[in-house]
Amino acid sequence: MKFELFIALRYLAARRKQSFISVISLISILGVGLGVAALIVVLGVMNGFSTDLRDKILGVNAHMVAGVMGGAMRDYRVNIEKLDALPGILGATPFVYTEVMLSSSGGVKGVILRGIDPATAGEVLSLPRDMVQGQLSDLDAPGSFPGIILGKELAERTGVTVGSAVNILSPSGRQSAAGFTPKVKTFVVRGIFRSGMFEYDTSLAYVNLAASQDLLGFKHDLVTGIELRVDDVYAVDALAQEVREALGGMPVYVRTWIDMNGNLFKALQLEKTAMFIILLMIVLVGSFSIITTLVMLVMEKTKDIAILMSMGATAENIRRVFMLQGAIIGAVGTALGYALGLPVSWALGRYQFIKIPSDVYPMDYLPIRLAASDVLLVGATALAMCFLATLYPARQAARLKPAEALRHE
Known part of the structure; x- marks a missing residue:
């Protein structure tokens, strides 16, 4: 195990005086996890709704209609x-x-x-x-x-x-x-x-x-x-x-199902995009918690950083320590989100225990259809946001000067 990863793991498991930092880390993981789980479930619902609606419309109606004008x-x-x-x-x-x-x-x-x-x-x-x-x-x-x-x-x-x-x-x-x-x-x-x-x-x-x-x-x-x-x-x-x-x-006319229902499916796609952006804010809150965690850790570990640099650690090594710490929080949070979101989506699709009024909606239960591309996009976006959240604290830690950090020790 590289020493950067070893130190990052030790800092995540801070004890005694640094236990508050561990609590903040846990909150960050939960924030990312809940955001990822919510995104998976909601995107599954939006996919299920649009897919079921399309199948029902294309069952009662044909894919294409040809007729004579007038x-x-x-x-x-x-x-x-x-x-x-x-x-x-x-x-x-x-x-x-x-x-x-x-x-x-x-x-x-x-x-x-x-x-x-x-x-x-x-x-x-x-x-x-x-x-x-x-x-x-x-x-x-x-x-x-x-x-x-x-x-x-x-x-x-x-x-x-x-x-x-x-x-x-x-x-x-x-x-x-x-x-x-x-x-x-x-x-x-x-x-x-x-x-x-x-x-x-x-x-x-x-x-x-x-x-x-x-x-x-x-x-x-x-x-x-x-x-x-x-x-x-x-x-x-x-x-x-x-x-x-x-x-x-x-003089024939040909109308496709897209021509006849295009506005409806475009509205559903726009709604899906809007929901993705709104729920992504939950993951963004979790990534801000990562920034808070790392900034507090840099302040707490100023002496440790100075000692490591005095022993030969480079600025790049210090930067990697804190970037790895934030990446671990993001990865664990994303995995937690998958562990919550995928079973909930499966249960909703399997047992259909959430009923909706059929006289208002075109189906009588909440449909769920998970798309592999959406699931991968959620995970990649969450990991990217968590990684970006590590850049500023890691850069600040790498800029510390050992002499300045140890002057008042």
Whole structure:
């Protein structure tokens, strides 16, 4: 063991008259440890929140939507074959989109109605996995009335269950002598889904393509557009251009999940950065405690420093003693932070014992997802701040003159 490290360890374990310095060192370690632990947990929560939100949004919605500007899409089956052939496209399904009024014996609610193809919708949407009652294929089951699938919250608000009949009032209708008459069609609830996002579960309903086309009065086999699922969700911008080229010859628009939800995820990233900076102040307080500890130690050990320099220790040796002492405090504090933060994050993610209101947030528990890059960044930042805190006290100790230090001894 080099003598600089040996002396640094001895000074950290100061006794008797110097016990107060050891207390300050302990406070510094605790300050750094609590700061690192808080950073790990909070960054895990922010990552979990944004990741779970992204997964839920990309489950209910497609990664990419292609449609015709100002109208409906014809020959969508041919277009789907073209898009399925593109590398990076995992699935494509047609859809019809409209807003309607849903009425039942339990109440009336405005909903977003989406016509889908049950045979291919599962390749793009998470709806088959979100079903809590019934199956997606039940939309094509024969019966007196076409089937409809409702969100769990929507079904509870309107007081319906599987097998109940609901009326859908469409904005399309016909003009008569008495004025405009909206079109009303009866559907039977064939299933209930729960996406985990309150906004979707209270406002979404699904029917098959034929039922939605009939409800809207389409005289031909038309759809609103095509929904796509891609291999890499972060490469959608480059793939969007390939989709436009594949659908060339018509005025198409292509919207990605980033276009549709970009502001939300940018806000979450900004909030994560802000929380990192705010909680980093806790580590900064711990590093200031390190400065206090080392300055007091330099004042206390002036005689020892002078004797060491008289025995041949150089200014660089003295500087290393105090830099090592601060680095040890930072390393122990960072390790303590990992020992606290990682188990707490694991427990939060494993047992989900912190519940949050699902009508306010898009999930009903506090999500935790630790990213290795964030964990390493927290540790590196804490160690860097603790190391920087050692520079001033170590420099002051190295500048001591043995003759001046021993003059009054």
